[in-house]
Amino acid sequence: MKAALLGYGTVGKGADAVLKGSGVEVSRILARRPRPELGERLTLDMSDVLGDPDISVVAECIGGYEPAHGFLRASLEAGKSVVSSNKQMIARYLRELVSLARERGLSIAFSAAVGGGIPWLVNLVRTAGADRITGLGGVMNGTTNFILNAMQGGGGDFADALAEAQRLGFAEADPSADIDGIDVRAKISISADLAFDVFLDPETVPVLGIRHITAADVANFRELGLVCRLIGRADRTDSGAAVYAEPMLFGAGSAEQSLPGAMNLISLEAERAGRMSFSGPGAGMGPTGSSVALDILDISRGRSAFDAISCQNVIENDTDGVLHRYYARGFSKLPFEAESRTGDAVITGPVSVSAMHAAVSAALEAGDRPFAASLAGR
Numbered sequence: 001m002k003a004a005l006l007g008y009g010t011v012g013k014g015a016d017a018v019l020k021g022s023g024v025e026v027s028r029i030l031a032r033r034p035r036p037e038l039g040e041r042l043t044l045d046m047s048d049v050l051g052d053p054d055i056s057v058v059a060e061c062i063g064g065y066e067p068a069h070g071f072l073r074a075s076l077e078a079g080k081s082v083v084s085s086n087k088q089m090i091a092r093y094l095r096e097l098v099s100l101a102r103e104r105g106l107s108i109a110f111s112a113a114v115g116g117g118i119p120w121l122v123n124l125v126r127t128a129g130a131d132r133i134t135g136l137g138g139v140m141n142g143t144t145n146f147i148l149n150a151m152q153g154g155g156g157d158f159a160d161a162l163a164e165a166q167r168l169g170f171a172e173a174d175p176s177a178d179i180d181g182i183d184v185r186a187k188i189s190i191s192a193d194l195a196f197d198v199f200l201d202p203e204t205v206p207v208l209g210i211r212h213i214t215a216a217d218v219a220n221f222r223e224l225g226l227v228c229r230l231i232g233r234a235d236r237t238d239s240g241a242a243v244y245a246e247p248m249l250f251g252a253g254s255a256e257q258s259l260p261g262a263m264n265l266i267s268l269e270a271e272r273a274g275r276m277s278f279s280g281p282g283a284g285m286g287p288t289g290s291s292v293a294l295d296i297l298d299i300s301r302g303r304s305a306f307d308a309i310s311c312q313n314v315i316e317n318d319t320d321g322v323l324h325r326y327y328a329r330g331f332s333k334l335p336f337e338a339e340s341r342t343g344d345a346v347i348t349g350p351v352s353v354s355a356m357h358a359a360v361s362a363a364l365e366a367g368d369r370p371f372a373a374s375l376a377g378r
Protein backbone atom coordinates (compact mmCIF):
# COMPACT_ATOMS: atom_id res chain seq x y z
CA MET A 1 0.00 0.00 0.00
CA LYS A 2 1.14 3.55 -0.70
CA ALA A 3 0.87 6.55 1.61
CA ALA A 4 1.73 10.24 1.43
CA LEU A 5 3.11 12.42 4.22
CA LEU A 6 2.20 16.11 4.36
CA GLY A 7 5.00 17.98 6.18
CA TYR A 8 8.46 16.64 6.96
CA GLY A 9 9.35 18.07 10.35
CA THR A 10 9.69 16.24 13.69
CA VAL A 11 6.57 14.08 13.27
CA GLY A 12 6.74 13.53 9.49
CA LYS A 13 10.37 12.42 9.65
CA GLY A 14 9.63 10.15 12.59
CA ALA A 15 6.73 8.47 10.77
CA ASP A 16 8.82 8.04 7.61
CA ALA A 17 11.58 6.28 9.59
CA VAL A 18 9.15 3.88 11.30
CA LEU A 19 7.41 3.00 8.02
CA LYS A 20 10.62 1.92 6.26
CA GLY A 21 10.33 -1.82 5.61
CA SER A 22 6.82 -1.96 7.11
CA GLY A 23 4.99 -2.91 3.93
CA VAL A 24 3.57 0.60 3.53
CA GLU A 25 5.52 2.67 1.01
CA VAL A 26 5.71 6.44 1.58
CA SER A 27 5.63 7.33 -2.11
CA ARG A 28 5.03 11.10 -1.81
CA ILE A 29 6.04 13.77 0.69
CA LEU A 30 4.58 17.26 0.47
CA ALA A 31 6.89 20.09 1.56
CA ARG A 32 6.80 23.83 0.97
CA ARG A 33 10.45 24.24 -0.05
CA PRO A 34 13.02 22.19 -1.99
CA ARG A 35 14.28 19.25 0.06
CA PRO A 36 16.91 17.36 -1.98
CA GLU A 37 17.16 14.59 0.64
CA LEU A 38 13.64 13.46 -0.37
CA GLY A 39 14.59 12.81 -4.00
CA GLU A 40 11.73 11.67 -6.26
CA ARG A 41 9.32 11.46 -3.33
CA LEU A 42 9.25 15.25 -2.84
CA THR A 43 6.40 17.36 -4.18
CA LEU A 44 5.54 20.99 -3.55
CA ASP A 45 2.09 20.56 -5.07
CA MET A 46 -0.80 18.91 -3.19
CA SER A 47 -2.51 17.97 -6.46
CA ASP A 48 0.30 15.41 -7.04
CA VAL A 49 -0.94 13.62 -3.91
CA LEU A 50 -4.66 14.05 -4.61
CA GLY A 51 -4.32 12.94 -8.24
CA ASP A 52 -2.30 9.78 -7.52
CA PRO A 53 -4.75 6.83 -7.50
CA ASP A 54 -2.16 4.54 -5.88
CA ILE A 55 -2.00 6.61 -2.68
CA SER A 56 -4.68 5.35 -0.30
CA VAL A 57 -3.68 7.08 2.97
CA VAL A 58 -2.61 10.69 3.54
CA ALA A 59 -0.96 11.61 6.87
CA GLU A 60 -0.91 15.29 7.82
CA CYS A 61 2.09 16.33 9.95
CA ILE A 62 2.04 20.10 9.27
CA GLY A 63 0.19 21.65 12.23
CA GLY A 64 -2.10 24.72 12.41
CA TYR A 65 -5.66 24.97 11.09
CA GLU A 66 -5.03 25.75 7.41
CA PRO A 67 -3.97 24.40 5.01
CA ALA A 68 -3.92 21.22 7.17
CA HIS A 69 -7.72 21.03 7.44
CA GLY A 70 -8.29 21.80 3.75
CA PHE A 71 -5.73 19.17 2.73
CA LEU A 72 -7.47 16.49 4.80
CA ARG A 73 -10.90 17.42 3.43
CA ALA A 74 -9.58 17.29 -0.11
CA SER A 75 -7.90 13.92 0.57
CA LEU A 76 -11.16 12.41 1.87
CA GLU A 77 -13.03 13.87 -1.10
CA ALA A 78 -10.45 12.21 -3.36
CA GLY A 79 -11.20 8.83 -1.72
CA LYS A 80 -8.16 8.62 0.55
CA SER A 81 -8.17 7.74 4.26
CA VAL A 82 -6.47 10.27 6.52
CA VAL A 83 -4.21 10.40 9.58
CA SER A 84 -3.23 13.46 11.60
CA SER A 85 -1.13 14.41 14.64
CA ASN A 86 -2.64 17.90 14.76
CA LYS A 87 -4.62 18.32 18.01
CA GLN A 88 -5.84 21.92 17.45
CA MET A 89 -7.19 21.15 13.99
CA ILE A 90 -8.75 17.80 14.98
CA ALA A 91 -10.39 19.30 18.09
CA ARG A 92 -12.08 21.94 15.92
CA TYR A 93 -12.99 19.89 12.84
CA LEU A 94 -13.44 16.36 14.23
CA ARG A 95 -17.19 16.20 13.61
CA GLU A 96 -16.94 17.42 10.02
CA LEU A 97 -14.00 15.17 9.10
CA VAL A 98 -15.48 12.02 10.68
CA SER A 99 -18.78 12.67 8.90
CA LEU A 100 -16.99 13.05 5.56
CA ALA A 101 -14.96 9.87 6.15
CA ARG A 102 -18.09 7.87 7.09
CA GLU A 103 -20.04 9.08 4.03
CA ARG A 104 -17.26 7.74 1.82
CA GLY A 105 -16.43 4.56 3.75
CA LEU A 106 -12.94 5.84 4.60
CA SER A 107 -10.88 5.89 7.81
CA ILE A 108 -9.65 8.80 9.89
CA ALA A 109 -7.17 8.25 12.75
CA PHE A 110 -5.23 10.65 15.00
CA SER A 111 -3.49 8.71 17.80
CA ALA A 112 -0.56 11.14 17.97
CA ALA A 113 -2.83 14.14 18.65
CA VAL A 114 -3.14 13.22 22.35
CA GLY A 115 -0.36 11.61 24.38
CA GLY A 116 2.23 11.51 21.56
CA GLY A 117 3.45 7.92 21.56
CA ILE A 118 1.09 6.62 24.24
CA PRO A 119 -1.69 4.35 22.89
CA TRP A 120 -4.25 6.44 24.77
CA LEU A 121 -6.93 7.32 22.20
CA VAL A 122 -7.09 3.82 20.66
CA ASN A 123 -7.63 2.29 24.10
CA LEU A 124 -10.15 4.98 24.97
CA VAL A 125 -12.18 4.14 21.85
CA ARG A 126 -11.80 0.42 22.48
CA THR A 127 -13.00 0.74 26.08
CA ALA A 128 -15.88 3.01 25.08
CA GLY A 129 -17.06 0.33 22.65
CA ALA A 130 -18.00 -2.14 25.38
CA ASP A 131 -18.21 -0.10 28.56
CA ARG A 132 -19.50 3.21 29.86
CA ILE A 133 -16.68 5.68 30.47
CA THR A 134 -17.65 8.01 33.30
CA GLY A 135 -14.58 10.23 33.42
CA LEU A 136 -11.03 10.70 32.20
CA GLY A 137 -8.10 13.05 32.41
CA GLY A 138 -4.62 13.71 33.67
CA VAL A 139 -1.30 15.21 32.65
CA MET A 140 -1.44 15.69 28.87
CA ASN A 141 1.29 18.27 28.29
CA GLY A 142 4.95 17.36 28.69
CA THR A 143 6.30 20.92 28.45
CA THR A 144 4.42 22.14 31.52
CA ASN A 145 5.20 18.95 33.42
CA PHE A 146 8.89 19.61 32.75
CA ILE A 147 8.59 23.25 33.89
CA LEU A 148 6.68 22.33 37.06
CA ASN A 149 9.20 19.59 37.91
CA ALA A 150 12.09 22.01 37.34
CA MET A 151 10.48 24.58 39.68
CA GLN A 152 9.76 21.87 42.24
CA GLY A 153 13.28 20.46 42.12
CA GLY A 154 15.36 23.61 41.79
CA GLY A 155 13.23 26.12 43.71
CA GLY A 156 13.63 28.52 40.78
CA ASP A 157 11.07 30.89 39.34
CA PHE A 158 8.81 30.23 36.37
CA ALA A 159 10.93 32.26 33.92
CA ASP A 160 14.07 30.24 34.77
CA ALA A 161 12.27 26.91 34.40
CA LEU A 162 10.75 27.99 31.08
CA ALA A 163 14.15 29.13 29.77
CA GLU A 164 15.63 25.74 30.78
CA ALA A 165 12.78 23.91 28.99
CA GLN A 166 13.41 26.00 25.86
CA ARG A 167 17.17 25.37 26.02
CA LEU A 168 16.59 21.60 26.18
CA GLY A 169 13.99 21.60 23.38
CA PHE A 170 11.00 20.79 25.63
CA ALA A 171 9.37 24.19 25.00
CA GLU A 172 8.91 26.16 21.80
CA ALA A 173 10.17 29.72 21.24
CA ASP A 174 6.54 30.84 21.68
CA PRO A 175 5.40 28.68 24.62
CA SER A 176 1.90 30.24 24.94
CA ALA A 177 -0.10 27.21 23.72
CA ASP A 178 1.58 25.02 26.35
CA ILE A 179 1.76 27.33 29.37
CA ASP A 180 -1.70 28.88 28.86
CA GLY A 181 -3.31 25.43 28.62
CA ILE A 182 -4.51 25.78 24.99
CA ASP A 183 -2.73 22.54 24.05
CA VAL A 184 -4.40 20.68 26.94
CA ARG A 185 -7.77 22.17 26.01
CA ALA A 186 -7.57 20.60 22.54
CA LYS A 187 -6.39 17.26 23.95
CA ILE A 188 -9.08 16.98 26.61
CA SER A 189 -11.75 18.01 24.06
CA ILE A 190 -10.68 15.26 21.66
CA SER A 191 -10.49 12.72 24.50
CA ALA A 192 -13.99 13.65 25.72
CA ASP A 193 -15.35 13.42 22.15
CA LEU A 194 -14.05 9.86 21.80
CA ALA A 195 -14.89 8.68 25.34
CA PHE A 196 -18.51 9.81 25.08
CA ASP A 197 -18.78 9.57 21.25
CA VAL A 198 -19.96 13.18 21.01
CA PHE A 199 -18.66 16.49 19.72
CA LEU A 200 -17.84 19.36 22.01
CA ASP A 201 -16.70 22.77 20.75
CA PRO A 202 -13.17 23.12 22.22
CA GLU A 203 -13.73 26.87 22.61
CA THR A 204 -16.31 26.09 25.33
CA VAL A 205 -13.73 24.35 27.54
CA PRO A 206 -12.63 26.67 30.37
CA VAL A 207 -8.88 26.74 30.79
CA LEU A 208 -6.38 28.09 33.33
CA GLY A 209 -2.65 27.93 32.64
CA ILE A 210 0.52 28.18 34.71
CA ARG A 211 1.89 31.49 33.36
CA HIS A 212 1.61 33.24 36.75
CA ILE A 213 2.87 30.49 39.08
CA THR A 214 5.76 31.68 41.29
CA ALA A 215 8.57 30.10 43.32
CA ALA A 216 6.62 31.18 46.44
CA ASP A 217 3.60 29.14 45.25
CA VAL A 218 5.77 26.06 44.82
CA ALA A 219 7.23 26.62 48.32
CA ASN A 220 3.66 26.80 49.66
CA PHE A 221 2.78 23.51 47.91
CA ARG A 222 5.85 21.86 49.41
CA GLU A 223 4.73 23.01 52.87
CA LEU A 224 1.35 21.38 52.23
CA GLY A 225 2.93 18.17 50.82
CA LEU A 226 1.47 18.85 47.37
CA VAL A 227 2.80 19.00 43.80
CA CYS A 228 1.25 21.06 40.99
CA ARG A 229 0.36 19.58 37.59
CA LEU A 230 -1.51 21.10 34.64
CA ILE A 231 -4.35 18.69 33.91
CA GLY A 232 -7.28 18.19 31.56
CA ARG A 233 -10.41 16.58 32.98
CA ALA A 234 -13.73 15.41 31.49
CA ASP A 235 -16.68 13.91 33.38
CA ARG A 236 -19.90 12.53 31.97
CA THR A 237 -22.96 14.43 33.29
CA ASP A 238 -26.73 13.93 32.92
CA SER A 239 -26.90 16.66 30.27
CA GLY A 240 -23.58 16.05 28.47
CA ALA A 241 -20.13 16.56 29.91
CA ALA A 242 -18.08 18.73 32.26
CA VAL A 243 -14.73 19.39 30.61
CA TYR A 244 -11.98 21.76 31.78
CA ALA A 245 -8.22 22.30 31.98
CA GLU A 246 -6.48 23.81 35.02
CA PRO A 247 -3.54 23.42 37.42
CA MET A 248 -4.28 20.79 40.08
CA LEU A 249 -2.42 19.93 43.31
CA PHE A 250 -1.70 16.26 44.02
CA GLY A 251 -0.71 14.69 47.35
CA ALA A 252 1.88 12.08 48.29
CA GLY A 253 1.15 8.61 47.02
CA SER A 254 -0.54 9.76 43.81
CA ALA A 255 1.06 8.73 40.53
CA GLU A 256 0.68 12.33 39.32
CA GLN A 257 2.85 13.67 42.13
CA SER A 258 5.92 11.63 41.11
CA LEU A 259 5.53 11.96 37.31
CA PRO A 260 9.07 12.81 36.10
CA GLY A 261 10.41 15.15 33.39
CA ALA A 262 8.13 15.76 30.42
CA MET A 263 6.09 12.55 30.84
CA ASN A 264 2.33 12.31 30.39
CA LEU A 265 -0.08 10.32 32.57
CA ILE A 266 -3.70 9.96 31.48
CA SER A 267 -6.40 7.84 33.14
CA LEU A 268 -9.94 6.76 32.40
CA GLU A 269 -12.68 5.46 34.67
CA ALA A 270 -15.17 2.97 33.21
CA GLU A 271 -18.16 1.35 34.93
CA ARG A 272 -17.10 -2.25 34.39
CA ALA A 273 -13.36 -2.07 33.64
CA GLY A 274 -12.60 0.38 36.48
CA ARG A 275 -9.72 2.86 36.46
CA MET A 276 -6.88 2.48 33.95
CA SER A 277 -3.83 4.70 33.49
CA PHE A 278 -1.53 5.21 30.53
CA SER A 279 1.85 6.85 30.88
CA GLY A 280 4.80 7.62 28.62
CA PRO A 281 6.48 10.26 26.47
CA GLY A 282 3.86 12.69 25.15
CA ALA A 283 6.05 14.14 22.40
CA GLY A 284 9.21 13.68 20.35
CA MET A 285 10.14 12.28 16.94
CA GLY A 286 10.26 8.59 17.91
CA PRO A 287 7.08 8.35 20.00
CA THR A 288 4.91 10.63 17.85
CA GLY A 289 6.27 9.29 14.55
CA SER A 290 5.46 5.76 15.76
CA SER A 291 1.87 6.73 16.55
CA VAL A 292 1.35 8.20 13.08
CA ALA A 293 2.98 5.16 11.44
CA LEU A 294 0.84 2.74 13.49
CA ASP A 295 -2.35 4.59 12.48
CA ILE A 296 -1.33 4.21 8.82
CA LEU A 297 -0.51 0.52 9.29
CA ASP A 298 -3.82 -0.14 11.10
CA ILE A 299 -5.71 1.51 8.23
CA SER A 300 -3.74 -0.48 5.66
CA ARG A 301 -4.81 -3.68 7.46
CA GLY A 302 -8.43 -2.54 7.69
CA ARG A 303 -8.50 -2.50 11.50
CA SER A 304 -8.34 1.08 12.74
CA ALA A 305 -9.84 1.44 16.24
CA PHE A 306 -11.08 4.90 15.18
CA ASP A 307 -13.50 3.31 12.68
CA ALA A 308 -15.86 2.84 15.66
CA ILE A 309 -16.33 6.58 16.37
CA SER A 310 -19.10 8.79 15.04
CA CYS A 311 -18.81 12.03 17.13
CA GLN A 312 -21.89 13.62 15.51
CA ASN A 313 -23.92 14.37 18.65
CA VAL A 314 -23.05 17.96 19.62
CA ILE A 315 -23.14 18.45 23.41
CA GLU A 316 -22.88 21.45 25.71
CA ASN A 317 -20.08 21.80 28.22
CA ASP A 318 -21.25 22.59 31.76
CA THR A 319 -18.77 22.87 34.64
CA ASP A 320 -21.19 24.54 37.12
CA GLY A 321 -21.65 21.27 38.99
CA VAL A 322 -17.95 20.40 39.43
CA LEU A 323 -16.77 21.62 42.84
CA HIS A 324 -13.17 21.87 44.09
CA ARG A 325 -11.32 23.55 46.91
CA TYR A 326 -8.82 25.94 45.31
CA TYR A 327 -5.44 27.35 46.21
CA ALA A 328 -5.67 31.01 45.11
CA ARG A 329 -3.14 33.84 45.16
CA GLY A 330 -2.69 37.20 43.50
CA PHE A 331 -6.36 38.29 43.41
CA SER A 332 -6.95 41.88 44.52
CA LYS A 333 -10.58 40.82 45.16
CA LEU A 334 -11.35 37.10 45.54
CA PRO A 335 -15.12 36.53 45.61
CA PHE A 336 -14.90 33.35 47.75
CA GLU A 337 -14.54 32.68 51.48
CA ALA A 338 -11.12 31.45 52.65
CA GLU A 339 -11.17 28.19 54.60
CA SER A 340 -7.51 28.57 55.49
CA ARG A 341 -4.42 30.55 54.55
CA THR A 342 -0.94 29.54 53.48
CA GLY A 343 1.65 32.31 53.00
CA ASP A 344 -0.06 35.03 50.97
CA ALA A 345 -2.48 32.52 49.41
CA VAL A 346 -5.85 31.18 50.53
CA ILE A 347 -7.50 27.79 50.31
CA THR A 348 -11.16 28.28 49.42
CA GLY A 349 -14.12 26.13 50.35
CA PRO A 350 -15.82 24.15 47.55
CA VAL A 351 -16.16 26.41 44.49
CA SER A 352 -17.42 25.44 41.03
CA VAL A 353 -14.92 25.24 38.16
CA SER A 354 -16.96 27.78 36.19
CA ALA A 355 -17.02 30.26 39.11
CA MET A 356 -13.27 29.99 39.76
CA HIS A 357 -12.39 30.34 36.07
CA ALA A 358 -14.66 33.43 35.87
CA ALA A 359 -12.92 34.88 38.96
CA VAL A 360 -9.49 34.38 37.34
CA SER A 361 -10.70 36.09 34.13
CA ALA A 362 -12.04 39.04 36.15
CA ALA A 363 -8.74 39.33 38.07
CA LEU A 364 -6.74 39.28 34.82
CA GLU A 365 -8.97 42.01 33.42
CA ALA A 366 -8.34 44.05 36.56
CA GLY A 367 -4.59 43.81 35.90
CA ASP A 368 -3.80 41.16 38.58
CA ARG A 369 -1.44 38.23 37.99
CA PRO A 370 -3.58 35.55 39.66
CA PHE A 371 -2.73 31.90 40.10
CA ALA A 372 -5.30 29.26 41.04
CA ALA A 373 -5.01 25.48 41.34
CA SER A 374 -7.62 22.98 42.48
CA LEU A 375 -6.89 20.41 45.21
CA ALA A 376 -7.23 16.91 43.76
CA GLY A 377 -9.98 14.87 45.41
CA ARG A 378 -11.02 17.68 47.79
Ligand SMILES: NC(=O)c1ccc[n+]([C@@H]2O[C@H](COP(=O)([O-])OP(=O)(O)OC[C@H]3O[C@@H](n4cnc5c(N)ncnc54)[C@H](OP(=O)(O)O)[C@@H]3O)[C@@H](O)[C@H]2O)c1
Pocket residue numbers: 006007008009010011012030031032033061062063064067085086087088112113116282283284285288
Ligand atom coordinates in the same frame (compact mmCIF):
# COMPACT_ATOMS: atom_id res chain seq x y z
N1 LIG B 1 6.66 17.41 17.84
C1 LIG B 1 5.95 16.61 18.62
O1 LIG B 1 6.51 15.92 19.48
C2 LIG B 1 4.47 16.49 18.44
C3 LIG B 1 3.76 15.65 19.29
C4 LIG B 1 2.38 15.48 19.10
C5 LIG B 1 1.74 16.19 18.12
N2 LIG B 1 2.46 17.05 17.32
C6 LIG B 1 1.73 17.78 16.29
O2 LIG B 1 2.18 17.35 15.02
C7 LIG B 1 2.12 18.44 14.08
C8 LIG B 1 3.49 18.64 13.46
O3 LIG B 1 4.40 18.94 14.50
P1 LIG B 1 5.98 18.92 14.27
O4 LIG B 1 6.58 19.01 15.63
O5 LIG B 1 6.37 17.84 13.38
O6 LIG B 1 6.18 20.33 13.55
P2 LIG B 1 7.45 20.80 12.70
O7 LIG B 1 8.68 20.10 13.15
O8 LIG B 1 7.41 22.29 12.70
O9 LIG B 1 7.12 20.27 11.23
C9 LIG B 1 6.10 20.78 10.42
C10 LIG B 1 6.53 20.61 8.98
O10 LIG B 1 5.44 20.99 8.13
C11 LIG B 1 6.00 21.77 7.08
N3 LIG B 1 4.96 22.64 6.53
C12 LIG B 1 4.42 23.78 7.04
N4 LIG B 1 3.49 24.27 6.20
C13 LIG B 1 3.45 23.45 5.13
C14 LIG B 1 2.71 23.45 3.93
N5 LIG B 1 1.79 24.40 3.67
N6 LIG B 1 2.91 22.46 3.05
C15 LIG B 1 3.84 21.50 3.30
N7 LIG B 1 4.59 21.44 4.41
C16 LIG B 1 4.39 22.42 5.32
C17 LIG B 1 7.14 22.54 7.69
O11 LIG B 1 7.99 22.96 6.67
P3 LIG B 1 9.31 23.86 6.91
O12 LIG B 1 10.36 22.86 7.35
O13 LIG B 1 9.59 24.42 5.58
O14 LIG B 1 8.99 24.86 7.95
C18 LIG B 1 7.75 21.48 8.60
O15 LIG B 1 8.69 20.69 7.93
C19 LIG B 1 1.57 19.63 14.88
O16 LIG B 1 0.18 19.68 14.73
C20 LIG B 1 1.93 19.27 16.30
O17 LIG B 1 1.06 19.87 17.25
C21 LIG B 1 3.80 17.21 17.47
